[in-house]
Amino acid sequence: MNDALAIAQALIRCPSVTPVDAGALGVLEDLLKAHGFTTHRVTFSEAGTHDIDNLYARLGAAAPHITFAGHTDVVPPGDEAAWSHGAFSGEVKDGYLYGRGAVDMKGGIACSVAAVLQYLADNGGKPRADGKGSISFLITGDEEAASINGTVKLLKWVADRGETFDHCVLGEPSNQQVMGDCIKIGRRxxxxxxxxxxxxxxxxxxxxxxxxxxxxxxxxxxxxxxxxxxxxxxxxxxxxxxxxxxxxxxxxxxxxxxxxxxxxxxxxxxxxxxxxxxxxxxxxxxxxxxxxxxxxxxxEPSNSNVFLTKPGAFTDLAVSAIEDVTGRRPELSTTGGTSDARFIASYCPVIEFGLLGQTMHQIDERASVKDIETLTKVYRGILDRYFG
CATH class of the missing domain: 3.30.70.360 (Alpha-Beta Plaits)
Structure with missing residues (x-):
């Protein structure tokens, strides 16, 4: 279960169509807790909305603090009979992982978790040898719907505990044609x-x-x-x-x-x-x-404000990791729709880098196993540079 593909399959097999969790957060909580993370399951509610379960997990108590963010809720599968492989099967066929959320964004979460666990295994179970540094995960079940009881409230909950983030990587599908072609550094x-x-x-x-x-x-x-x-x-x-x-x-x-x-x-x-x-x-x-x-x-009320992570040391670090793994220098892009990065940007600089977005929300949503391996290596490269 330290392998990105296995984690992604376990997540896909939880039919977590928003706002239902169906066990997806439990898969992550059990895995992270087993590797030393302190975990918190936090439920938020609001009149007229569904109660939403969220997960915050952290290892370490000192700066610098990097968090990986994502969502385990997915859009409905549509006509499941139209899928060539089960919408929640997590089946691998001809080098592709099939299932709702393979791209958006259980696959991205799986890659970040696998990269972190591999990094910790190679570094004595700590972010840094001197005891400094923290790694955390901000995972919500409320991104594909109203986005009311998810990341926006989880961020405040963490802040009310006196914790701060220095940087965030959000694993939304950002690449357009090939892995390494695009980082999202802002959204309209x-x-x-x-x-x-x-x-x-x-x-x-x-x-x-x-x-x-x-x-x-x-x-x-x-x-x-x-x-x-x-x-x-x-x-x-x-x-x-x-x-x-x-x-x-x-x-x-x-x-x-x-x-x-x-x-x-x-x-x-x-x-x-x-x-x-x-x-x-x-x-x-x-x-x-x-x-x-x-x-x-x-x-209409709107919490989808424009944000921008200005190019600098953090984006340079990510570009270096991507270029080293893929051989491509990614475009720093602000195109596309909204994401939970709009909330995170109020707390720390955030970038979005994930899998190819071509099949997200479609019948036969799928991610290349090779791309999953590549993304895991990129995240590992970011961690090596961040704490190195």
């Missing part, structure tokens, strides 16, 4: 909202007695989204605002609706804060409405 923020245009309901044969919000919302959608929000920054691609639905809630063919709604999402870079972004969109709306159109935006 995410903000959603609903544009609401009020009209006056009436009969389509008597439009003079009504006010149709449909043409108005069409004009406002263009006014809000047609002009770029920005042109990108030194580390980030341009922000983008995308309308994803338009609805008037009207099934009748002879009724002018009284209201129209359009939902949108913005992925924004470090040229904006959440407040300045909202102000920019609200200003565009006000200018487009003039004194005639009655419209407003209802903003």
């Amino acid at each position: 923020g995410s903000q959603s909202g609903t544009l609401i245009v009020d009209g006056l309901q009436g009969h389509v044969a008597y439009p003079q007695r009504a006010s149709n919000p449909v043409p108005d919302i069409a004009r406002l959608i263009v006014a809000i989204s047609d002009e770029p929000l920005d042109h990108g920054s030194a580390q980030f691609q341009p922000s983008n605002l995308e309308f994803v639905s338009v609805d008037v809630g009207n099934s009748a063919l002879n009724v002018i609706p009284g209201q129209a709604r359009a939902t949108f999402n913005i992925r924004y870079n470090d040229l904006h804060t959440q407040a300045s972004l909202r102000e920019l969109v609200e200003t565009r709306l006000a200018n487009a409405c003039g004194n005639r159109i009655k419209a407003r935006i209802v903003w």
Whole structure:
């Protein structure tokens, strides 16, 4: 069970479809406890949400402190009959490990655990010979869903204990085409909202007695989204605002609706804060409405803020380890969706480096056994450099 492939198989065989744990955290807790880690199972709850079990395990009590973060919850498998190998079988076929979570991200967790255990075995069971240094694991079961009772609360729980992190490696699938091509050092923020245009309901044969919000919302959608929000920054691609639905809630063919709604999402870079972004969109709306159109935006709460780990000694260390194992110098990227790194970044510098993301969330999600071996070696190289 010190082997990354065996650990990954054991995790995959736990059908931990969010928010169910199905024993996945127990697999990790038992393994880490057997190798000297102090472990804590911490459950968080909130009204209207599922109770979520989380795991924090630490070896050592001194700085420098590196933590490996991840999540054991997975998305549903979809049509299990469509899988060529069982969605929770952990089967290896033709050099690939199959199963939900093989890529996102039980495989990454398995590699980090295996690398740490191998490192400790070669170094007398301690992070450093002088007794300094700490290694920990932050593992949640609440990443693929609401992300309310997981990493964000576990980080606070650790901080309330007086513990601090110096650096973090998150094993989300970061590589695009081949192992070693990409490290995530930041992510754009995410903000959603609903544009609401009020009209006056009436009969389509008597439009003079009504006010149709449909043409108005069409004009406002263009006014809000047609002009770029920005042109990108030194580390980030341009922000983008995308309308994803338009609805008037009207099934009748002879009724002018009284209201129209359009939902949108913005992925924004470090040229904006959440407040300045909202102000920019609200200003565009006000200018487009003039004194005639009655419209407003209802903003969704968001904890997906933009973050960036600036290139420096820690990213250089990771690049060196990756280049040494793969022969490739990875791109420092900020593309992609959100991850739990957005929470971790408030506590310490964090990078994301994991397996290839090409099959995550798909039928027949799978990870190359060779890539699992490569990622384990990279993590081991990071540890050697970090404590060396």
